[in-house]
Amino acid sequence: PPETRAAARARPRSGPAPVTDVAKLCVCDLLVAQCDVNCCCDPDCSAADVSLFTTCSVPIVTGDSRLCSQKAAIYSLDVEANPPERIFKLIDQVNPSVFCIHATNYKQALSFSSPEMPTSENFDQLLKQFGSASFSAEPDSWNMNTDAQNPSDVNETYSYEYGVPIQTVDAFLRLPSPVVSSWCSDANPAGFLVNQATKCIRSVSVEKCGNIQAVSMLFYINSSILAVNITVQSIVVQSLNGMRNLLNGSDVLRLPMILDELCINIVLGVSYHITYTDTGEIIEAAASFVLGAINKEALSIQQSFEISFTQVNTKPVPLSGNPGYVVGLPVRAGFRPQGYPFPVEILFAALVLNTNKYSQLTILQSTSNQDCLAAQGARTPILFGYNMISGCKLRITAAMKCQPLTQTLLDLLKGQSFPEYVASFGNSQAQDVLDWVPITHLHTSEQRIYNTFQSSCQIPVSLEIEVKWTKYGSLVNPQARIVNVTATITTTTLKQLPSGRERTIPITSSVVFTDISSPAEPGYKAWPTINAKLPFDFFFPFV
Numbered sequence: 001p002p003e004t005r006a007a008a009r010a011r012p013r014s015g016p017a018p019v020t021d022v023a024k025l026c027v028c029d030l031l032v033a034q035c036d037v038n039c040c041c042d043p044d045c046s047a048a049d050v051s052l053f054t055t056c057s058v059p060i061v062t063g064d065s066r067l068c069s070q071k072a073a074i075y076s077l078d079v080e081a082n083p084p085e086r087i088f089k090l091i092d093q094v095n096p097s098v099f100c101i102h103a104t105n106y107k108q109a110l111s112f113s114s115p116e117m118p119t120s121e122n123f124d125q126l127l128k129q130f131g132s133a134s135f136s137a138e139p140d141s142w143n144m145n146t147d148a149q150n151p152s153d154v155n156e157t158y159s160y161e162y163g164v165p166i167q168t169v170d171a172f173l174r175l176p177s178p179v180v181s182s183w184c185s186d187a188n189p190a191g192f193l194v195n196q197a198t199k200c201i202r203s204v205s206v207e208k209c210g211n212i213q214a215v216s217m218l219f220y221i222n223s224s225i226l227a228v229n230i231t232v233q234s235i236v237v238q239s240l241n242g243m244r245n246l247l248n249g250s251d252v253l254r255l256p257m258i259l260d261e262l263c264i265n266i267v268l269g270v271s272y273h274i275t276y277t278d279t280g281e282i283i284e285a286a287a288s289f290v291l292g293a294i295n296k297e298a299l300s301i302q303q304s305f306e307i308s309f310t311q312v313n314t315k316p317v318p319l320s321g322n323p324g325y326v327v328g329l330p331v332r333a334g335f336r337p338q339g340y341p342f343p344v345e346i347l348f349a350a351l352v353l354n355t356n357k358y359s360q361l362t363i364l365q366s367t368s369n370q371d372c373l374a375a376q377g378a379r380t381p382i383l384f385g386y387n388m389i390s391g392c393k394l395r396i397t398a399a400m401k402c403q404p405l406t407q408t409l410l411d412l413l414k415g416q417s418f419p420e421y422v423a424s425f426g427n428s429q430a431q432d433v434l435d436w437v438p439i440t441h442l443h444t445s446e447q448r449i450y451n452t453f454q455s456s457c458q459i460p461v462s463l464e465i466e467v468k469w470t471k472y473g474s475l476v477n478p479q480a481r482i483v484n485v486t487a488t489i490t491t492t493t494l495k496q497l498p499s500g501r502e503r504t505i506p507i508t509s510s511v512v513f514t515d516i517s518s519p520a521e522p523g524y525k526a527w528p529t530i531n532a533k534l535p536f537d538f539f540f541p542f543v
Contacts, residue, residue, distance in 0.1 A: 225282055
């Protein structure tokens with residue numbers, strides 16, 4: 001009867017408590033109250049039974065293999081003991097897979113729940129919820145903490161860690177993205193310090209444009225990030241033919257409206273810019289909009305979304321790839337701060353990027369007159385994958401002093417601040433210390449002797465930089481990764497010249513990129529791979 005079905009649906013379901021103690025799990029324990037042969041985890045086996053074992057049929061017991069870190073029970077036999085004894089160890093096991101579950105923070109996912117069956121009473125409701133091109137399986141209350149928060153806590157500050165979804169007053173900061181198809185899904189949370197750029201398709205119509213929340217500016221700025229309000233930084237209006245015009249005032253809220261059979265002020269693009277402190281606290285959030293118009297013939301629009309992060313009192317540094325380097329983009333470099341090694345709490349200050357404009361590795365820039373003393377300070381960035389050579393000519397007289405000349409040439413070749421580290425990936429962040437490769441410095445000496453000084457003087461005449469890189473990741477879409485950088489300074493010996501004589505010697509800088517990727521072995525067949533980027537909420541409801 002309908003009354004019985006309604007009562008069954010209203011009855012709360014409680015799944016069984018999951019067994020997570022691996023010390024109590026035993027998959028080879030098949031007999032009740034009896035010892036299973038060679039089952040080292042069977043609690044029914046006595047010491048006398050274990051002494052007859054020849055091996056452990058199940059040497060390791062773990063929980064969910066998808067977890068990033070978990071406990072593992074290790075069983076073995078001490079055959080040297082008389083009689084043989086069982087050895088038990090409980091260790092922490094780390095999952096080497098890139099895609100793993102960090103924490104099972106969604107309690108409802110630990111047990112299966114019966115799906116709601118369509119009936120004549122709930123069919124319309126289910127059709128409305130799951131009948132569209134994309135839908136969200138997210139629960140109504142998805143909080144960062146499992147415990148309910150007090151309303152008074154929303155004004156408190158919050159320090160984020162890398163990748164943690166950015167919390168707003170009502171839920172999380174959304175960054176719409178395509179999930180299964182190209183249609184937009186609004187269930188993608190923006191992760192802290194995770195720069196993202198997405199494009200997706202949104203279904204629209206002129207008649208309903210005022211009722212579609214996702215094409216209105218309010219949908220993206222109506223919620224605040226805890227105590228920080230999202231402000232409008234700029235508004236660009238795009239016409240039907242693609243022409244764009246920047247509005248002078250950005251404090252005006254422009255909502256979708258119908259005008260002469262057109263729907264204007266619909267959101268075509270949103271770019272968030274988040275400013276944070278070195279402790280991970282968000283102090284400012286701004287949004288830039290691109291608004292456009294559609295006519296009656298338009299059934300869908302393409303929306304673009306982007307989010308970037310900048311630490312307060314610092315300048316944003318452009319990336320050179322994501323993740324691997326892109327050929328032609330600058331090699332990124334940096335310095336190690338004072339006090340290394342450093343505690344984990346100050347990872348945001350792990351690497352202080354060098355003082356050139358965009359934190360790049362640079363070499364001497366050739367000038368038209370080829371005069372080394374006039375070329376001081378002129379640098380050019382080293383572009384990934386480009387072998388480069390530059391140089392100049394140094395005119396030496398008998399009046400020149402050895403020590404000042406040597407320091408001048410070193411500054412000319414290496415620059416005023418030669419970096420200590422190079423980013424292994426094009427998107428390596430300063431807090432990811434293991435993603436930075438130290439530069440190895442070498443010194444060699446030439447056999448050439450220039451008669452200039454009374455006593456011999458060693459001066460640097462060339463800087464050779466070798467960048468070794470490898471293809472990293474899938475064979476279908478390999479990523480360029482720098483694994484070693486060597487800077488070699490070559491010196492030569494100068495001796496005395498007759499008074500009034502001059503000599504000109506060449507000073508050179510060069511960069512060589514060497515691919516050290518191992519070729520595929522003959523007959524080797526790679527595992528099948530998919531050249532696709534996983535959506536940010538792929539592991540939903542897990543972190």
